[in-house]
Amino acid sequence: MAEAEAPAARPRLYSYWRSSCSHRVRIALNLKGVDYEYKAVNLLKGEQSDPGSSLCLAEFIKLNPMKFVPALVDGDAVIGDSYAIALYLEDKYPERPLLPQDLKKKALNNQIASIVGSGIQPLHNLTLLRFIEQKVGTGESLPWTQQQINKGFTAVENMIKGCAGKYATGDEVQLADVFLAPQIFAAVTRFQIDMSNYPTLARLHEEYMKHPAFQAALPDRQPDAPTSA
Numbered sequence: 001m002a003e004a005e006a007p008a009a010r011p012r013l014y015s016y017w018r019s020s021c022s023h024r025v026r027i028a029l030n031l032k033g034v035d036y037e038y039k040a041v042n043l044l045k046g047e048q049s050d051p052g053s054s055l056c057l058a059e060f061i062k063l064n065p066m067k068f069v070p071a072l073v074d075g076d077a078v079i080g081d082s083y084a085i086a087l088y089l090e091d092k093y094p095e096r097p098l099l100p101q102d103l104k105k106k107a108l109n110n111q112i113a114s115i116v117g118s119g120i121q122p123l124h125n126l127t128l129l130r131f132i133e134q135k136v137g138t139g140e141s142l143p144w145t146q147q148q149i150n151k152g153f154t155a156v157e158n159m160i161k162g163c164a165g166k167y168a169t170g171d172e173v174q175l176a177d178v179f180l181a182p183q184i185f186a187a188v189t190r191f192q193i194d195m196s197n198y199p200t201l202a203r204l205h206e207e208y209m210k211h212p213a214f215q216a217a218l219p220d221r222q223p224d225a226p227t228s229a
Helices: 020-032 057-063 082-092 103-124 126-135 141-160 175-189 199-208 212-216
Strands: 012-015 037-040 071-074 077-079
Touching: 012 020, 020 082, 020 103, 020 175, 020 212, 071 082, 077 082, 082 103, 082 175, 103 126, 103 141, 103 175, 126 141, 141 175, 141 199, 175 199
Parallel strands: 012 037
Antiparallel strands: 012 071, 071 077
């Protein structure tokens, strides 16, 4: 009798509870129905770049040379970027697509994801905000962050206000939603953004907060979230 094959190991996600980049990937994994192992990386303590931390720095650099989260390990596949991870999951698990077949809608989803992933979030990541606080002045990081988010939200609001359905680009959750949801959540809960200026995005936020895959990915529901979160 042939031996039964050992079950494949679960994908392993290196994540930080409040990282919006990790948040995106958690949503994508949930939408795809992927059971994964959560490996916490404490960005606030600098575990991703501290040789003395409990996390093996040399090993983590192999996973993500930029020493950021998230990083996904799936068998011999190692991906260290949220956008790349989302596209990998899209290819591996096509049953629940995040990108539409329609070329214009597909381009719109990729454009919105790119705006969030390269034009909003990196301009207020933890490293940059710490630099502003140290070099410019205490309290100066908040107005900077608000300016960057408002600029990006203005662009996205104008892009989708005529084509949004229940979600950003129609009545199905797609890649744009995966990227928008964490950014809007952070804007509302951390950065005091007035969402009345963005009625479409505000409505989307309400829809995201009702969706089980989005709920399960929320920062305060992650195993490394502090009890006071």
